[in-house]
Amino acid sequence: MLSDLARQSLAGLRLLLVMTVVLGVLYPVAVWAVGQGLGDRADGSPVRVDGVVVGSRLLGQQFDGDAWFHSRPSPNDHDTLASAPSNLGPLDPGLVATIRERRAEVAAREGVEASQVPPDAVTASGSGLDPHVSVAYADLQAPRVARANGLPLAQVEQLVADHTDGRSLGFLGEPGVNVLELNVAVAAAATGGD
Amino acid sequence: MTDTVGGVLTIALLVALLAAVYVPYGDYMARVYTSTSHLRVERLVYRLSGVDPDAEQGARSYAASAVGFSLVGIVVLMAVQLCQAALPMDRGLPGVGLWMSFNTAVSFVTNTNWQSYAGESTLGFTVQMAGLAVQNFLSAAVGIAVAVALVRGFVRTRSGSLGNFWVDLTRGTIRILLPLSFVAAVLLVAGGVVQSFGDTMMQALSGHPQVLTGGPVASQEAIKELGNNGGGFFNANSAHPFENPSGWTNLLQVFLILVTPVALTRTLGTMLGNRRQGVAFLGVMGVLWSLALAAATWSEVTGQGAAAQAAGAAMEGKETRFGEWASALFAVSTTATSTGAVNASHDSLTPVGGGVAMLNMMLGEIVPGGVGAGIYGILVMAVLAVFVAGLMVGRTPELLGKKISARQMTYVALYTLTTPALVLVGTGVAISRDSTSDAMGNAGGHGFSEVLYAFTSAANNNGSAFGGLTVTSDFFQVTLGLAMLLGRLVPIVLVLLLAGSLAAQGRVPATAGTLPTHTPLFVGMLVGVILVMTGLTYFPSLALGPIAEALA
Numbered sequence A: 001m002l003s004d005l006a007r008q009s010l011a012g013l014r015l016l017l018v019m020t021v022v023l024g025v026l027y028p029v030a031v032w033a034v035g036q037g038l039g040d041r042a043d044g045s046p047v048r049v050d051g052v053v054v055g056s057r058l059l060g061q062q063f064d065g066d067a068w069f070h071s072r073p074s075p076n077d078h079d080t081l082a083s084a085p086s087n088l089g090p091l092d093p094g095l096v097a098t099i100r101e102r103r104a105e106v107a108a109r110e111g112v113e114a115s116q117v118p119p120d121a122v123t124a125s126g127s128g129l130d131p132h133v134s135v136a137y138a139d140l141q142a143p144r145v146a147r148a149n150g151l152p153l154a155q156v157e158q159l160v161a162d163h164t165d166g167r168s169l170g171f172l173g174e175p176g177v178n179v180l181e182l183n184v185a186v187a188a189a190a191t192g193g194d
Numbered sequence B: 001m002t003d004t005v006g007g008v009l010t011i012a013l014l015v016a017l018l019a020a021v022y023v024p025y026g027d028y029m030a031r032v033y034t035s036t037s038h039l040r041v042e043r044l045v046y047r048l049s050g051v052d053p054d055a056e057q058g059a060r061s062y063a064a065s066a067v068g069f070s071l072v073g074i075v076v077l078m079a080v081q082l083c084q085a086a087l088p089m090d091r092g093l094p095g096v097g098l099w100m101s102f103n104t105a106v107s108f109v110t111n112t113n114w115q116s117y118a119g120e121s122t123l124g125f126t127v128q129m130a131g132l133a134v135q136n137f138l139s140a141a142v143g144i145a146v147a148v149a150l151v152r153g154f155v156r157t158r159s160g161s162l163g164n165f166w167v168d169l170t171r172g173t174i175r176i177l178l179p180l181s182f183v184a185a186v187l188l189v190a191g192g193v194v195q196s197f198g199d200t201m202m203q204a205l206s207g208h209p210q211v212l213t214g215g216p217v218a219s220q221e222a223i224k225e226l227g228n229n230g231g232g233f234f235n236a237n238s239a240h241p242f243e244n245p246s247g248w249t250n251l252l253q254v255f256l257i258l259v260t261p262v263a264l265t266r267t268l269g270t271m272l273g274n275r276r277q278g279v280a281f282l283g284v285m286g287v288l289w290s291l292a293l294a295a296a297t298w299s300e301v302t303g304q305g306a307a308a309q310a311a312g313a314a315m316e317g318k319e320t321r322f323g324e325w326a327s328a329l330f331a332v333s334t335t336a337t338s339t340g341a342v343n344a345s346h347d348s349l350t351p352v353g354g355g356v357a358m359l360n361m362m363l364g365e366i367v368p369g370g371v372g373a374g375i376y377g378i379l380v381m382a383v384l385a386v387f388v389a390g391l392m393v394g395r396t397p398e399l400l401g402k403k404i405s406a407r408q409m410t411y412v413a414l415y416t417l418t419t420p421a422l423v424l425v426g427t428g429v430a431i432s433r434d435s436t437s438d439a440m441g442n443a444g445g446h447g448f449s450e451v452l453y454a455f456t457s458a459a460n461n462n463g464s465a466f467g468g469l470t471v472t473s474d475f476f477q478v479t480l481g482l483a484m485l486l487g488r489l490v491p492i493v494l495v496l497l498l499a500g501s502l503a504a505q506g507r508v509p510a511t512a513g514t515l516p517t518h519t520p521l522f523v524g525m526l527v528g529v530i531l532v533m534t535g536l537t538y539f540p541s542l543a544l545g546p547i548a549e550a551l552a
Helices: A002-035 A093-110 A135-149 A153-162 A179-190 B003-034 B040-049 B059-082 B098-109 B125-155 B165-190 B217-226 B247-272 B275-301 B306-311 B323-336 B351-362 B373-393 B406-431 B434-439 B444-459 B474-503 B520-551
Strands: A046-049 A052-056 A176-178 B200-203 B209-212
Touching: A002 B040, A002 B059, A002 B125, A002 B165, A002 B217, A046 A179, A052 A179, A052 B200, A052 B209, A093 A135, A093 B306, A135 A153, A135 A176, A135 A179, A153 A179, A176 A179, B003 B165, B003 B247, B003 B275, B003 B323, B040 B165, B059 B098, B059 B125, B059 B165, B059 B474, B098 B125, B098 B474, B125 B165, B125 B217, B125 B247, B125 B373, B125 B474, B165 B217, B165 B247, B217 B247, B247 B275, B247 B323, B247 B373, B275 B323, B275 B351, B275 B373, B275 B520, B323 B351, B351 B444, B351 B520, B373 B406, B373 B474, B373 B520, B406 B444, B406 B474, B406 B520, B444 B474, B444 B520
Parallel strands: none
Antiparallel strands: A046 A052, B200 B209
């Protein structure tokens, strides 16, 4: 049995090396080669302003200040080298307190009742890099962003609508507003470029 | 469109897609494992590896190959991680520490893909694609090979052989997993999943610098789901937008997770020449999966628990683009198979949602279970069910024309004891250590749930986690590593010995007294046996964790 195990293991080692070439090198390179024909999605869907990459449409960023739409709370400050959720449990008293604090903060920032603050504004996402906020949270922020940028509210609301990703095929997943692309559009409108 | 309509339509589309490929994919796999001819590329693999593809192996030899191949895989994968700094595309990262490399090597070779490391900050591209992703394929192919060997045990009569492990392994990889992964990977790239070989530093619009992380993600993502592996390229796994960018990529991933274990019931039926048996097993799996999905979806969508009530919805740890419905669907599917990928934080699931995730694993990964592992798991439970039925009516139990005697029941009993022993002893030892409370990310009952979840996930080779638990101490690296290793290899050896003992038998003709095992009656009986076994084994530990939380 033991000598059989040793003999089999040697065959296994040789097979593993052969398979490493096929599965570990040829396969990913082939996928990469095909991916190059699919636009810049394989490179992380970069968003450019004047030719300069300012982010990825799929990665949430930290936005502070009144001129920007804010992303959802992130346990890691949107560090892409440390994607993570909070991992706090459903009954955790600390999490409940944090949610209440966030609710008060958002309500004060947007000048609305605490009860109007939507769930995604007070909860951290699964990755800490959620590129979206709910349509409700974007609508809540629109008046402040319009004011801070000196833009008509109707124009900002139109930008929110333009940058809302609907459900895939109309029913898969849930709609969300892409915060980075929306902020790029707001900045362009504020400087008169759009 | 409301969330409810979208959620229900999503589940309906998933079931329709699975139904559409069930017959062709299942029968294709049956042909792969019964064909007598070799592809040219396969002959090349055999020649380079020095194996004779036409030699037949008995149970002991087949087991020696499977175990030997796994042990070699662990040694090589450890070495690759320890030498990371000397490899190309290391992203400037140092070699992985000894016990983390042990834990990770065992994790990927055993098809668990438990992750004590954070991908983006620990591993370079070479380790990920030429180390980890290779085992994603091979560990899945090993699982299917063992399942096929057990089916052959039922098919063959007075035979000393179960087939050839190297042929089964190579065919599963080359004819099934590789082509499907390639198609899936290309689809994922089209959906926005990254496939590149470098990171880019950028000046983000907000003014904060941010790294646009690259990597061979799509190629790894495809096999991660198809092979029921679950180890994410990034720490956040399928919640990360670069792994799972949209609603439709999420559905594709759930489909990939379920398609092979589901279709393997057809493969089993076709190979047995008894397709109704495959449908009966699928029925058992479908019933339990549906119950789990209903419970988890109810709990997540209605936002149970103090945190969800404070926030207005159970969105802590969930991504906006998925919401509660698609997160519950993913959580149930990933834990009911031995995948362990996550698109939401399981630690932050509502009490019932997290409890269902744990219970799914405790069922033994059979609804529908891991690729291959689900089939041999449900066959072992079916042996147990006919044994229980035989006791009730006082007849010698039979399954699929094979007598179930003391020898077979010994293997089955050891099989059903192995995983619970690893889970409960492991959890008990961990909880008795003072340092464990410091490792918990949550206090009270949920902290206990984190530890119970960790050992349940490791021993059942799932790999998902209540991620708040810090598992980088040597204690957890070693004990969870051993739980994964024993939870994989001991059942595999027992299954192959069972297969050998069945293949050696003749066939008992069915008589009026034979319990038919393809009927709704037997489906109900098997569901009952599975639930009673799991309940008796785990109820006390569940009561301390998730049940206490759900009632709080």
